[in-house]
Amino acid sequence: MSFFKRLREKIVQKSEEVTQKFTDGLSKTRDLLVERVEDLVRRYKKIDDDFFDELEEILITSDVGVNTVMELIDELRSEVRKHKIENAMDLQPILSEKLVALLKNDEAADTALQVEDGRLNVILFVGVNGVGKTTTIGKMAHMFKQQNKKVLLAAGDTFRAAAIDQLEVWGERVGVEVIKQQQGSDPAAVIFDAIQAAKSRGVDVLLCDTAGRLQNKVNLMEELAKVRRVLARELPGAPHEVLLVLDATTGQNALSQARTFGESAGVTGIVLTKLDGTAKGGIVIAIRNELNIPVKYVGLGEKMDDLQPFDPEQFVHALFAGLIQQEAAEEEEPHTP
Numbered sequence: 001m002s003f004f005k006r007l008r009e010k011i012v013q014k015s016e017e018v019t020q021k022f023t024d025g026l027s028k029t030r031d032l033l034v035e036r037v038e039d040l041v042r043r044y045k046k047i048d049d050d051f052f053d054e055l056e057e058i059l060i061t062s063d064v065g066v067n068t069v070m071e072l073i074d075e076l077r078s079e080v081r082k083h084k085i086e087n088a089m090d091l092q093p094i095l096s097e098k099l100v101a102l103l104k105n106d107e108a109a110d111t112a113l114q115v116e117d118g119r120l121n122v123i124l125f126v127g128v129n130g131v132g133k134t135t136t137i138g139k140m141a142h143m144f145k146q147q148n149k150k151v152l153l154a155a156g157d158t159f160r161a162a163a164i165d166q167l168e169v170w171g172e173r174v175g176v177e178v179i180k181q182q183q184g185s186d187p188a189a190v191i192f193d194a195i196q197a198a199k200s201r202g203v204d205v206l207l208c209d210t211a212g213r214l215q216n217k218v219n220l221m222e223e224l225a226k227v228r229r230v231l232a233r234e235l236p237g238a239p240h241e242v243l244l245v246l247d248a249t250t251g252q253n254a255l256s257q258a259r260t261f262g263e264s265a266g267v268t269g270i271v272l273t274k275l276d277g278t279a280k281g282g283i284v285i286a287i288r289n290e291l292n293i294p295v296k297y298v299g300l301g302e303k304m305d306d307l308q309p310f311d312p313e314q315f316v317h318a319l320f321a322g323l324i325q326q327e328a329a330e331e332e333e334p335h336t337p
Helices: 003-012 016-025 027-043 049-061 066-083 088-104 133-146 161-174 187-200 218-234 252-264 283-291 312-319 321-332
Strands: 121-126 151-154 177-179 205-208 241-247 269-273 295-299 307-309
Touching: 003 312, 016 027, 016 307, 016 312, 027 049, 027 088, 027 312, 049 066, 066 088, 066 283, 088 283, 088 312, 121 133, 121 218, 133 151, 133 161, 133 205, 133 241, 133 269, 133 295, 133 307, 151 161, 151 187, 161 177, 177 187, 187 205, 187 218, 218 252, 241 252, 241 295, 252 283, 269 283, 283 295
Parallel strands: 121 205, 121 241, 151 177, 151 205, 241 269, 269 295
Antiparallel strands: 295 307
């Protein structure tokens, strides 16, 4: 059974609505990455060094990441030698399969959020300003509400009045209370108040905002460490998740942020926003492979439910949707005797 057919059968078992969200949300990346790869394999009847040079350039400009691309190209060269592949078209499903393997990265942690029934679950959100952090918190609050969980928000970004106001707007929109103090208050004090409120009210999930700290501002990183200490002291085991929110449109800068926050903030997972607004969705592959930090959620649009759990198979299926449909159509064509 071909790789695309196996992938198609797995996707059939999943929600059509979610599949469509991935397909629509990754349209720009599909146009840049996959269509250029398709054009490449059509132009080259035989696989040679020039073919690999062009493929390397396509992958790098899609922000797959230089280290990941080098590794991928080496593996593809090895497959060509081992299986004596001459036709470039025959390499396309192998490339797709390699991408799924990179995205799954079996040694990495599970992509599911570490949220358990019967306890107060604390999720801390970190990331620079403008990446969509507060919007992500609002959408995730909506998601948990849909699961009949009791949710509370903590306005821990006290450096900007707009951040507190924005979180309050989201709280009203989804019907969730926000614990806050005045602008300029100690963020750790806000988090302390929030965790006491969450305990007394029997909350299931506490979502904590933090300042849009820049990775080169050591004092801000120290402030984040202080918040983590307060959480751990008031609720052993907390925070249960530290989610770094990254803007997919920033490409390699997002990878740089992920490296620094991963080291300094104890990041357990990544939320990649604005994936629908960029042609450089290959950054998912770079983050997953080079940092070994799981991408847990992706933003695929502006709607409330467009924040979706990351699914490697959905991701690759969405990228190669045209090829998968083409293969399915060919299988259905009647064969003449």
